[in-house]
Amino acid sequence: MLSSGQINFAICFIVAFVAVMIYVYRKDIKLHKTYYKGNYWVLIAFLSFIGLLFILKGFLKN
Template structure:
């Protein structure tokens, strides 16, 4: 499906992208602590909502 060169390029691109994102996040970490306090609550509510949708789907499937 993909050539060996494409797979190597994809792996290298992914590795470099992740490293750059880690450096960018660390650079902005102080700002994140100030402006995004309580963000985990939004994430928990979102995950709970998704879990509820799956539960409803399983419940009505039976």
């Protein structure tokens, strides 16, 4: 089990990490819009592929 000190450290670390990530993303938002156009299509293709694998697994299991 984790001690209370370890849990407190983990919570503080997660909060600080998320805060820094939000700050960095906000700072670079213009660059993201310029260089990462169309990245949603890659995400859709990836999720579709994972969904297809689950469907095939269901069919082949029977």
